[in-house]
Amino acid sequence: MTAVELVIFDCDGVLIDSERLAVKVEVRALGELGWVLSEAELIERFMGRSDRDMWAAVEAHLGKPLPGGWAERLQQQYRRTYAAELTPVDGVLEALDRIALPTCVASSGTHEHLRYTLGLTGLYERFAGRIFSADDVGVGKPAPDLFLHAASKMAANPAGCVVVEDSRPGVEAARAAGMRALAFAGGLTAAESLSGPNTMVFQDMRELPALLGQAT
Numbered sequence: 001m002t003a004v005e006l007v008i009f010d011c012d013g014v015l016i017d018s019e020r021l022a023v024k025v026e027v028r029a030l031g032e033l034g035w036v037l038s039e040a041e042l043i044e045r046f047m048g049r050s051d052r053d054m055w056a057a058v059e060a061h062l063g064k065p066l067p068g069g070w071a072e073r074l075q076q077q078y079r080r081t082y083a084a085e086l087t088p089v090d091g092v093l094e095a096l097d098r099i100a101l102p103t104c105v106a107s108s109g110t111h112e113h114l115r116y117t118l119g120l121t122g123l124y125e126r127f128a129g130r131i132f133s134a135d136d137v138g139v140g141k142p143a144p145d146l147f148l149h150a151a152s153k154m155a156a157n158p159a160g161c162v163v164v165e166d167s168r169p170g171v172e173a174a175r176a177a178g179m180r181a182l183a184f185a186g187g188l189t190a191a192e193s194l195s196g197p198n199t200m201v202f203q204d205m206r207e208l209p210a211l212l213g214q215a216t
Helices: 019-033 039-046 051-062 070-085 092-098 111-120 145-153 168-176 205-215
Strands: 006-009 103-107 131-133 161-165 180-184 199-202
Touching: 006 145, 019 039, 019 051, 019 070, 039 051, 070 111, 092 205, 103 111, 103 145, 111 131, 131 145, 145 161, 145 168, 161 168, 168 180, 168 199, 180 205, 199 205
Parallel strands: 006 103, 006 161, 103 131, 161 180, 180 199
Antiparallel strands: none
16 A cells, blocks of 8 residues: 555544534524524534535525624634534544654644634644644535545645545545545534445544554
8 A cells, every 4th residue: 555645634523522512502503594403413424514505505504694793693602612512532632642753734724723623722832833724625525526636735645645534525625636534423413424435433542543554
């Protein structure tokens, strides 16, 4: 197999333990709009997708545009929750300290979201200048565009990239890009939803450096 040239990290649920918090905020916000979803249903529909794709789906379901200022109010709710409760994913700091390979972040979140959340958790400086957002490309995950964009900017061959993901759209995007996936099942997505070709599923972030060694 091609040697690993670049490790591409998703952000939410991989670097920062934000998804458990975001799901609660989103379930409450959608309920206020009249779309009642359980946390499990919301995870199945939207986890790993960009805000742009999520809001389009919400508008399609409701059959009308979102109320004026709704997205801004939702962002305020996220920020209040993150400021009080957000932490790095358990074990990820130890893993990052042991990884000598080139790394970057490629996330469905906006650049504003990435600056704020990675900054809150002390991770922004580790990746500054190597952070890519779905806003940088026309199509979000599960399309491969974002990961291919990150590889191009980092001058890496897609076949030499390993993507660390925790969502089904994310691992599907990695496969579509011709990259190997290390799928973290220690969060909200069940292992069986992540497994597939060119994908190794794991449960503990502390395993990541050894798995990258195996991936070479």
